[in-house]
Amino acid sequence: MTAISIIENRSNEVQLPQWLQECLIDQESSESTSDDLLICRAFNFAYQLHEGQTRKSGEPYIAHPIAVASLLRSLGGDSVTIAAGFLHDVVEDTDVTPEEIEERFGVQVRLLVEGVTKLSKFNFSSTTERQAENFRRMFLAMATDIRVIVVKLADRLHNMRTLEHLKPEKQKRISQETREIFAPLANRLGIGRFKWELEDLCFKYLEPEAYEEIKSLIAERRADREARIARVTETLRSGLKNQNIEVVELKGRPKHLYGIYQKMQRQQKEFSQIYDIAAFRIIVKTNEECYRSLAVVHDAFTPIPGRFKDYIGLPKPNRYQSLHTTVVGTNGRPIEIQIRTKEMHQVAEYGIAAHWKYKETGSSNVSISSDEDNKFTWLRQLLEWQKDLSDAQEYMESVRDNLFEDDVYVFTPDGDVVALAHGATPVDFAYRIHSEIGNHMKGARVNGRWSMLSKPLENGDIVEIVTQKNSHPSLDWLNFVVSPTARNRIRQWYKLSHREENIARGKELLEKEMGKSGFDSLLKSEAMQIVTQRCNYHSVEDLLAALGYGEITQNHVVNRLRDVVKEQQPVETESAKEVEIPAYLNSNQEKHRGGNSPIIGVEGMLYHLAGCCKPLPGESIIGAVTLSSRGISIHAQGCENIDKIPGERIIPVSWNDDAEDNKAFTYPVDIQIEAMDRVGVFKDILARLSDRGINVRNAGVKTSRNKPALISLSLDIRDRQQLEYVFQRIKSMSDILNIRRVMNSGEQ
Template sequence: MTAIYLAETPKTELELPDWLQACLLQQKSDSNQTDADLICRAFNFAYKLHEGQYRKSGAPYIAHPVAVAGLLRDLGGDSVTIAAGFLHDVVEDTEVTLEEIEELFGLQVRQLVEGVTKLSKFNFSSKTERQAENFRRMFLAMATDIRVIVVKLADRLHNMRTLEHLDPKKQKRISLETREIFAPLANRLGIGRFKWELEDLCFKYLEPEAYEQIKALVAERRADREARIAWVTETLRSRLEKLKIRISELQGRPKHLYGIYQKMQRQHKEFSQIYDIAAFRIIVETNEECYRALAVVHDAFKPIPGRFKDYIGLPKPNRYQSLHTTVVGSNGRPIEVQIRTMEMHHVAEYGIAAHWKYKESGSSDLQVSSDDDKFTWLRQLLEWQNDLKDAQEYIDSLKDNLFEDDVYVFTPNGDVIALAHGSTAVDFAYRIHTEVGNHMKGARVNGRWTMLSQPLENGDIVEIVTQKNSHPSLDWLNFVVTPSARNRIRQWYKRSHRDENIARGKELLEKELGKSGLDSLLKSEPMQTVAQRCNYLSVDDLLAALGYGEITLNQVVNRLRDVVKEQQPVEEVESELDTEISVSNDRVAPSSSNSNSPIIGVEGLLHHLAGCCKPLPGESIIGVVTQNARGISIHCQDCVNVEKVPGERLVPVSWNSNDERGQVLTYPVDIQIEALDRVGVLKDILARLSDRGINIRNAGVKTSRNRPALISLSLDIRDRQQFEYILQRIQKMSDVLNIHRVINSDR
């Protein structure tokens, strides 16, 4: 099978690009294991596997991998990267495994393919959860080999180029994800040519009317624009040549359409009021000539104050370097000029692909080096992504973190720190080090004490004052901007309540499993195994997580049940599970019937759900004959109020699983949430409930200074299963410390 794939050169109606045809001819004449051989074998393999598959456009599916590989080749990708471009869809769309990919093409190709492969063969409870898990997996793969995201960007760019063949709903969904995630990613990696095209394509599908309007207006002004570009170009060229400045390139070009649209929106102007829709680029040979060329531009045209940026002396985080200035032309219109060397231009166009970073070992894995500050954003993203359990929260934070850093501040030693727009001294402190933020007492900006909530500006010199006994304030969550700072503050509060959370977690287990033998169980090997399988280092870590709601009681008990089954014979397991890991249920419920009542055992009798425990379908229940002529009160079997009732007043009842009335009944449940007190935390919780169609009867919040907020909610719930899902969804939120059901034992 492998020999056929590697030996045959396919005959296809698809017109192969010249570079690939040349590669196939070279493979025929040279049997050595060259780079060309790897590329051709990957193409042959992909061609055979995708044979008979077609895209929505009707084109053979192989056209897509060929186009992706071509984009990677244009970026200067090596043979491994190009081979991954051919193979990036084979695991997802065919029966080929990653192990086969590694066997045929090597470990590096397998890792790249694995990094870009979607989790389409796994089940998730929502599209948001699937999307979040795909991004988590992709960024983890990027940390091993940055080429993963370059392959993914090429894949997304070609998909955007052919998006017209999908239905409008998919066009908008894919375009929105591209504009919010992939275009900023291309910018983070400095791949300008990808970023601009992705943004324009997204603009085309998300704001089609505005796109067509601006496209037409730009075309209308073309003759006037070209005449103006020619005049400015000739003026600058003659002056630069007179000073013997070596010019590699001098040209004017129109800005991309989305850039013009953004400027109109940002400045609240009409198209006719936007004059600098063309930018001039001067490419010279040395850094010194860049600054000389800048002097020529400022001598020829009047510079606009505040519109000069030196990205050569102070490069952007993605390593972009250039001089930017805006001047006024003879007709009074602004002219934007960029000045750079050819090397800087190559980096501006190709980004990370212009300077692949190899590990010291000499292998071609593109490792994200811990001392390479151009990947600071990626390392920070990886630091907090595992702490954000909630899928929606992760996606939102990801979007925020990917946008370009545009505030540059200095440490007292003169080191430059790039922060997101609106960042404060607290964000700065946590960027320096977690402990600096945790022990921060105050901050001096440009030598003066400042409010911690004050946004920093470009050029500020920031000094953080620390004190041993100082600690984060919950108020900081209301003004910090960076996800890393926000997450460090949350982590500190969770750790500071560690003992309390461990006790709470132990109490929950004790209630579920019983007090007898619990201490020995917590010290046992099975419990340690459960902690490890839940991704915690110790049982105490597991108990703390259980206490503040990062993991649910059901998850722990189910994992423990699985571990016990694995480690003991079947007979012993059944016995032990009955005694240790099952909720007490010694009252036998009656058999179900075809009654239309939701509860079996009280047919024709006056009955009501108890207000103390408010039982839900799926929970074991018991009836109690009341002494106040209110009939039978239905309680949970483990309700504390039932323990005080004499046996002669107890009535065996159960939920009617065969209720055929067709209507969906809901039942009231009260919960209390302990959460970090920040602006919008209640809104975020309610949004997650609303997403699942949960009706909220009542909501209340109690706050006190520097203490977590207590949120009380009354919900309408269908059954125990829905309730547990809702608890788990809320517990995953990073701001939630604890969540529990409210039982009123006095009622």
């Protein structure tokens, strides 16, 4: 279908914007540019792919990509960005592949589309995990090209504009995500016009009654507000003219609804008590005229002490620049005034997109590896945390905490500005500069004086970190640091500093699981090297250390080893014969099933589970005939007490996976957790157990000054798989140093 026929037929009843109509017509002329051709080809392709698809509103689906592309064009987006706006849903909603996108439209368009595409075709264990993985992928794409998030923001803004067609529960879920993630992202990128509209739309669906109330109150006072704006505007215009300052723009505007609501909540005031619901903006030509205009404002109205901010001399991390002042008007009410140049206004409205309009390189690709790197330290932090935070819930909390802008600006002794989260301490500052500075920090001087490490920093503080070679992090720091980076670096230091101890513990755990026979040879074998690689560790020692502090379970290692042995069985080499593999690793051993007894091999006999090792279904077991009246004692393979029992008393047994009542049984398991001693850590652990319906029989906590807390728990566990899940859930918490299963030394 040609461009002209698309415009004439309108078979899908979509009203094409004027700019797109002109672009489609121009593409058939000899004067059409390569950029226009790319945009038209992208529209035509999207038009054909989405033909027949409709949105929840009933309108043709193509209306959405057109709206997204139009928003990107209004931001000054280049042809690649606008093309990605048309194509952002085709990989997710059609059979088109990223490779085909690249072949037709180039690698840049492909990367933008891939970065925006949600992972809807993959399965995750929870909504939180899906959401976390979506954002991990998106932030990685942003690091390559910041335009990814601009396209995503345009996509989200149009979806929010048409949210009324979805079910109420979905409206709230999308609005909550938008408020927590996308509106702060728009703010971080300085795209004010997107931020304000996103926040107001979220307000509409999350607090509908408050939204309608404030909306109606503002409408009722419109006449009074407009008269007041006119009086102030005339006063300012007259004063600026007298000082020969050429004004590009001077106007007052109502603040957006959510901003007013936030102020009411923050100050605990009624709407009638909020006076500065309108803000004035003065746009002039030069920086020098900004400061001269400020003098005019302060001459005409009385400034309110402590309400002046110079974002020209000290720009925000999102590149925002303006002078902000609040003065008392003629009627005694506060007036908020912003003063900026035209270029500053473009950045305030369009953020990073304004860079496209003022750049001279000819390329719109904006990455954090360019000279803009220092503007996106918050994005680098998010990428760092992706390496450290494996737990989806914890990662999402870190994303939310970092995106909300409430920064404190402090200085290094050399005068460099460092932006930190509100409440940040000298320890957060030290780890922000470099992890080694934090790890060897002895103290801090703030403004030339020694400061408590727990004291929050304030705007304008000059911070000097004093280091010492033998100094190291303190567990107490975890009680007051606010940045995930500092918290994770402290936790990592404690894990690494106990490396030898963890390696020994890991070796001990694995030896108990597998038996002593041939164990040393097995650690040096090719099979163990393969297992190490498959578990994503560099060496066997790294694997043992991870096993020692609970990052991986011995059952996971044994299962991987069993798989490797099975793969090597068809080809029996000389080197394989030299390694003595424990017999129970052989997955080809025949197992006999039958009956409803949980354990095969003890049918009709009295038996009990050994109290020393407390085996679980899913673990290899062995039976031992006791000399008492307690019958057969069931031990885990590798239990040290088995070595003390003569061979004639050992009998082969196994768990009966076919027993009908297996899922109804639970077994006692004792675990010990080594955790950073902070308020609430015990409660957080119990909450994770409660969420999975795990019963806690007994619990105890032991604390010592400057040492980790030791938490002992007795749990009712169904099988080894459930225990592994419990270990994974607990060890994913950033405060956990080690978790292990406790075995008793003697038979009970």
